[in-house]
Amino acid sequence: MTAPADDFVSRVLAVVESIPPGRAMSYGDVAAAIGSRAARAVGQTMAYYGSDVPWWRVIRSSGHPPENHETAALEQYRTESTPLIWSAAGHYRVDLRRARWSPD
DNA sequence: TGGGTGACTAAGT
DNA sequence: CACTTAGCCACCC
Numbered sequence: 001m002t003a004p005a006d007d008f009v010s011r012v013l014a015v016v017e018s019i020p021p022g023r024a025m026s027y028g029d030v031a032a033a034i035g036s037r038a039a040r041a042v043g044q045t046m047a048y049y050g051s052d053v054p055w056w057r058v059i060r061s062s063g064h065p066p067e068n069h070e071t072a073a074l075e076q077y078r079t080e081s082t083p084l085i086w087s088a089a090g091h092y093r094v095d096l097r098r099a100r101w102s103p104d
Numbered sequence: 105t106g107g108g109t110g111a112c113t114a115a116g117t
Numbered sequence: 118c119a120c121t122t123a124g125c126c127a128c129c130c
Contacts, residue, residue, distance in 0.1 A: 028113060031126090031127095036126075038126040039113060039125080041127035042127090047128095048128075059111085060113080062113090066111035067111070
């Protein structure tokens with residue numbers, strides 16, 4: 001399983017773990033929280049190491065969860081009462097306007 | 105060491 | 118409101 005987690009990875013995971021239930025952050029927000037704007041690198045890290053953190057609390061700025069994981073994420077959102085916005089087509093997105101969290 | 109890649113973002117159509 | 122284009126930066130091999 002390798003365990004690099006020198007800096008970036010550790011910090012990303014730390015921020016994600018600091019997000020309380022019912023709240024969420026965008027990848028860019030997490031990157032900014034650690035002093036970087038590498039939103040994509042955050043996603044890369046999440047895809048690889050996110051299995052140990054509440055990855056569903058980290059989503060795109062659009063409010064859409066990662067492709068192929070929207071179903072699993074939805075279960076968590078319903079469980080944690082995360083504010084959601086449903087589209088007419090049946091698609092949903094997290095209401096970041098309300099759920100946005102900042103690691104104090 | 106360096107190239108290719110992506111769980112991204114903002115702006116334009 | 119949804120899709121497309123180009124720019125970004127760190128991760129992995």
